[in-house]
Amino acid sequence: MVLGAAESAVLAFDVGGTDLKAGLVDASGNILGLRRVATPRDPLRAGEAILDAVEALASEFAAEFPGHPAKAACLVVPGIVDSDIGVGIYSANLGWRNFPFGEKASQRLGLPVAFGHDVSAAAEAEFRFGAPRDFRNIVVMVVGTGIAAAVISDGYPVRAGGFAAELGHALVPDPDSDSSGHTILEAVGSAGAIARRYSAKAGIPLAGAREVLERAKDGDTLAARIWADAVDALAFSLSQCVSIVGTEAVVVGGGLAEAGEGLLQPLRSRLDELLDFQRRPVIMRAQLGQDAGLLGAAMRARALLPAAKAASGTQARS
Amino acid sequence: MVLGAAESAVLAFDVGGTDLKAGLVDASGNILGLRRVATPRDPLRAGEAILDAVEALASEFAAEFPGHPAKAACLVVPGIVDSDIGVGIYSANLGWRNFPFGEKASQRLGLPVAFGHDVSAAAEAEFRFGAPRDFRNIVVMVVGTGIAAAVISDGYPVRAGGFAAELGHALVPDPDSDSSGHTILEAVGSAGAIARRYSAKAGIPLAGAREVLERAKDGDTLAARIWADAVDALAFSLSQCVSIVGTEAVVVGGGLAEAGEGLLQPLRSRLDELLDFQRRPVIMRAQLGQDAGLLGAAMRARALLPAAKAASGTQARS
Numbered sequence: 001m002v003l004g005a006a007e008s009a010v011l012a013f014d015v016g017g018t019d020l021k022a023g024l025v026d027a028s029g030n031i032l033g034l035r036r037v038a039t040p041r042d043p044l045r046a047g048e049a050i051l052d053a054v055e056a057l058a059s060e061f062a063a064e065f066p067g068h069p070a071k072a073a074c075l076v077v078p079g080i081v082d083s084d085i086g087v088g089i090y091s092a093n094l095g096w097r098n099f100p101f102g103e104k105a106s107q108r109l110g111l112p113v114a115f116g117h118d119v120s121a122a123a124e125a126e127f128r129f130g131a132p133r134d135f136r137n138i139v140v141m142v143v144g145t146g147i148a149a150a151v152i153s154d155g156y157p158v159r160a161g162g163f164a165a166e167l168g169h170a171l172v173p174d175p176d177s178d179s180s181g182h183t184i185l186e187a188v189g190s191a192g193a194i195a196r197r198y199s200a201k202a203g204i205p206l207a208g209a210r211e212v213l214e215r216a217k218d219g220d221t222l223a224a225r226i227w228a229d230a231v232d233a234l235a236f237s238l239s240q241c242v243s244i245v246g247t248e249a250v251v252v253g254g255g256l257a258e259a260g261e262g263l264l265q266p267l268r269s270r271l272d273e274l275l276d277f278q279r280r281p282v283i284m285r286a287q288l289g290q291d292a293g294l295l296g297a298a299m300r301a302r303a304l305l306p307a308a309k310a311a312s313g314t315q316a317r318s
Numbered sequence: 319m320v321l322g323a324a325e326s327a328v329l330a331f332d333v334g335g336t337d338l339k340a341g342l343v344d345a346s347g348n349i350l351g352l353r354r355v356a357t358p359r360d361p362l363r364a365g366e367a368i369l370d371a372v373e374a375l376a377s378e379f380a381a382e383f384p385g386h387p388a389k390a391a392c393l394v395v396p397g398i399v400d401s402d403i404g405v406g407i408y409s410a411n412l413g414w415r416n417f418p419f420g421e422k423a424s425q426r427l428g429l430p431v432a433f434g435h436d437v438s439a440a441a442e443a444e445f446r447f448g449a450p451r452d453f454r455n456i457v458v459m460v461v462g463t464g465i466a467a468a469v470i471s472d473g474y475p476v477r478a479g480g481f482a483a484e485l486g487h488a489l490v491p492d493p494d495s496d497s498s499g500h501t502i503l504e505a506v507g508s509a510g511a512i513a514r515r516y517s518a519k520a521g522i523p524l525a526g527a528r529e530v531l532e533r534a535k536d537g538d539t540l541a542a543r544i545w546a547d548a549v550d551a552l553a554f555s556l557s558q559c560v561s562i563v564g565t566e567a568v569v570v571g572g573g574l575a576e577a578g579e580g581l582l583q584p585l586r587s588r589l590d591e592l593l594d595f596q597r598r599p600v601i602m603r604a605q606l607g608q609d610a611g612l613l614g615a616a617m618r619a620r621a622l623l624p625a626a627k628a629a630s631g632t633q634a635r636s
Contacts, residue, residue, distance in 0.1 A: 090595075137478040151562060153476045160455040160471060160564025169594055170561035171554065173491060173500060182491060182554075184594070236489065236500075240558040243488035244469060246478025276487055276502070277408075 008071035010301035011061065011109070013054050014118055014293035015039060015077040017093050017145075020050070021291075022057040024065055025298040031291075032068055033061050039094065047088060047099030050077070055108045074114040074121075074301035075105050076293055078148065081117040082162040088115075089162055114300040120157055120165070121296030122288070123150030126251050128299065130287035135249040139241045140286070141167060143234070144254035145192040147185055153245050172236045175229040189233035191256040198226045213259055230256075231263070235270035242271075242278050253286030260285060326389035328619035329379065329427070331372050332436055332611035333357060333395040335411050335463075338368070339609075340375040342383055343616040349609075350386055351379050357412070365406060365417030368395070373426045392432035392439075392619035393423050394611055396466065399435040400480040406433075407480055432618040438475055438483070439614030440606070441468030444569050446617065448605035453567040457559045458604070459485060461552070461574035463510040465503055471563050490554045493547040507551035509574040516544045531577055548574075549581070553588035560589075560596050571604030578603065 009032065014021040016039060024033040035057055042049035054075060061070065079091030086102020102115035123140035136155040142148045147168035151158040158164040168186035175188060187193050194209035202222055206212060209230075215223035241247040256263060268283050288295060327350065332339045334357060342351040353375055360367035372393060379388065397409030404420020420433035441458035454473040460466045465486035469476040476482040486504035493506060505511050512527035520540055524530060527548075533541035559565040574581060586601050606613060 137482075153471060153478060153482070153563075154474070156472070156474075158471045158476075158563055160566070163560075163564030163597055164455075164471070164562065166561045166564070166596060169596065171557055171592060178496075239489055241562055242481075243484045244482065244559055244562050245471075245476055246481030246484070248478070274489060278484060278487065279481055 008305060009065070009068040010298055010305070011058055011070040011073035011111070012294045012297035012301055013057070013073065013075040014121070014297055015050055015075065015094070016118065016293075017078060020053055020057075021294050022054070022061070023291075023294045023298060024061040024068060024070060025295075025301075026068060027302075029295075029298070031294070031298075032065055034291075034294075035060070041094065043095055046091075046095035047101060047104070050075075050094075051101070051104055051108055054105060058109055070109075070111060072112045072114070072301045072304040073105065073109055074116065074297040074299075074304075075101055076116045076118040076121040076297045076300075077101065078118050080162045080166075081115070081120075083114075083116040083120070083159060084161065086113075086115040112304045114297075114304055116297070116300055117150070117162065118293045119148040120150040120159075121300060122253070122286075122292035123152060123251070123296070124157055124299060125288055125292045125296035126253075126286055127152050129295065130251065130292070135282070137246050137248040138251060139165075139167075139238065139245075139247045139249075139281075140251045140253065141234070141238075142254040142286075143190055143252060143256035145190060147190050147254075151241070151245060151247075158245070167237055167241075170237050170240065172233040175232070185233050185237045189230045189237070191254070194226055194230050194256075197229070198223060201226070209256055210259070213262055217262075228266070231266045231270050235267055235274055238267075238271050238281070238283075239274040242275060242281060246279070247281045248279065249282045249284065251284055251286050253292070257285050326623060327383070327386040328616055328623070329376055329388040329391035329429070330612045330615035330619055331375070331391070331393040332439070332615055333368055333393065333412070334436065334611075335396060338371055338375075339612050340372070340379070341609075341612045341616065342379040342386060342388060343613075343619075344386060345620075347613075347616070349612075349616075350383055352609075352612075353378070359412065361413055364409075364413035365419060365422070368393075368412075369419070369422055369426055372423060376427055388427075388429060390430045390432070390619045390622040391423065391427055392434065392615040392622075393419055394434045394436040394439040394615045394618075395419065396436050398480045398484075399433070399438075401432075401434040401438070401477060402479065404431075404433040430622045432615075432622055434615070434618055435468070435480065436611045437466040438468040438477075439618060440571070440604075440610035441470060441569070441614070442475060442617060443606055443610045443614035444571075444604055445470050447613065448569065448610070453600070455564050455566045456569060457483075457485075457556065457563075457565050457567075457599075458569045458571065459552070459556075460572040460604075461508055461570060462572035463508065465508050465572075469559070469563060469565075476563070485555050485559075488555050488558065490551040493550070503551050503555045507548045507555070509572070512544055512548050512574075515547070516541060519544070527574055528577070531580055535580075546584070549584045549588050553585055553592055556585075556589050556599070556601075557592040560593060560599060564597070565599045566597065568599050568601045569604050570601065571610070575603050 040049040149167035174183040191209035358367040467485035492501040509527035
């Protein structure tokens with residue numbers, strides 16, 4: 001996998017809710033070193049704690065690969081992110097507000113540092129190397145405990161200062177409402193919601209959405225309904241994407257995508273019912289797996305290098 | 319109003335459902351000649367009939383303004399449009415399918431001709447010269463008999479081959495449904511739908527949405543409910559835009575916008591109720607009026623000229 005034409009290595013950091021992945025990636029896109037540590041959590045210095053870990057990992061790579069000095073880096077994080085100004089605006093889960101990751105990481109590492117959103121970076125990697133290579137209008141949806149997404153329009157990621165692609169909080173019809181009430185997608189369509197709604201209605205605590213799908217296959221009508229509610233909600237939100245940004249391809253990742261065609265097939269047919277004259281988007285499973293965010297971050301780091309800047313037209317415009 | 323730095327005049331044609339407007343626009347953005355003719359309708363040669371009128375109007379301008387020869391032109395039309403390839407894909411109202419307007423107009427006029435969507439062109443003119451100058455993420459919504467829209471993300475119009483911004487066909491909760499049913503925005507939120515729904519429920523034929531608003535102000539509870547349903551539906555679709563593309567500003571044009579704050583104020587407050595942590599977009603009335611489409615077409619025509627191409631970074635990427 002070739003990530004760029006420049007000759008230097010870059011550092012990529014993908015900060016998740018559970019772990020922080022770091023990679024040293026050479027000019028051919030080979031991940032020379034890959035490390036995974038528990039994401040540091042410090043309520044009093046949430047952002048600085050992340051950067052302590054980033055700095056330590058960078059030092060370890062420098063010691064281990066002295067022949068591959070990093071020339072640039074990229075850090076991607078969850079939450080609301082303004083990649084244009086390098087600021088992590090808000091992470092409910094990890095606890096920072098308006099933390100200038102880009103500038104501070106650059107000071108600590110002594111390198112140019114790109115900064116962005118984890119799912120956006122994963123989406124860009126999927127867009128560039130993964131399944132939907134033939135399309136320029138893509139939605140990547142990561143469905144797990146929550147729902148994160150990225151929107152690529154006319155070949156470029158839509159950023160809107162970090163406020164785009166907040167699909168998890170988009171409105172959907174509320175299946176528990178008698179009238180035409182609504183709730184948010186994450187409350188019905190996420191893996192977390194599927195397990196939670198079944199447990200609440202059945203009075204049986206379940207480990208996860210996978211169990212609900214298993215029960216549905218075994219003829220449990222409540223499980224089948226909860227699963228169908230999730231599919232309906234996901235399809236409803238995708239229909240909005242089709243109408244607003246003309247989505248041609250949908251890439252589904254995250255824990256719920258492990259259901260494979262058990263999720264994708266009903267999703268396709270429900271979306272088909274909801275749409276009118278609009279194009280039906282191709283719906284496929286994410287291809288790059290757990291390292292997509294890291295690969296996307298490496299792409300962004302490489303885009304900071306002079307050779308890549310001169311050669312490439314694939315980076316974001318901003 | 320300065321439309322560009324080039325020194326030549328351009329031709330702009332805005333094809334509407336009722337009339338076809340044509341303008342000869344000089345390098346300073348002055349409309350030297352403005353003509354309006356009934357939109358030609360010919361079921362057997364829908365696209366060619368439009369071009370007959372375009373060619374005739376161009377000849378009239380050439381005769382009337384011999385000192386201002388046009389160096390480029392742009393034609394904008396309603397329906398589904400692929401501006402990248404110059405094709406009018408579909409217009410239910412005017413009757414063409416897959417008609418190569420761009421290529422044929424260029425042959426007839428002997429000029430480079432840009433081709434695009436009428437509302438997109440109006441939106442670009444509003445973006446460049448009208449109200450929302452401070453924003454880069456804008457939705458322009460033209461609410462009349464139907465609903466047309468344009469989406470500008472990160473400063474660029476989202477095209478998706480003509481399939482973006484089909485807000486009129488986006489799903490909204492159906493106010494006439496007992497359960498959590500849905501319908502499309504145009505069926506509840508358009509001026510046409512407001513008049514139609516009131517007439518159907520009250521058994522009184524009304525001329526238009528304006529009368530429904532008047533009745534609501536006079537204490538007619540059915541009229542107030544129909545108006546509120548429309549506001550709810552418009553706010554619901556705008557909430558989807560906010561969640562999907564991070565909309566910062568909404569520009570409302572078309573007949574319904576003539577209600578002014580009678581529409582915009584409840585729309586703001588309903589959207590505020592629907593949103594959670596997201597940014598509240600500024601909601602304002604379109605500023606450029608009836609000529610916005612023509613001005614947008616003139617901008618696109620001017621962008622074809624070599625001087626404009628060299629100087630400008632405001633055109634679409636594609």
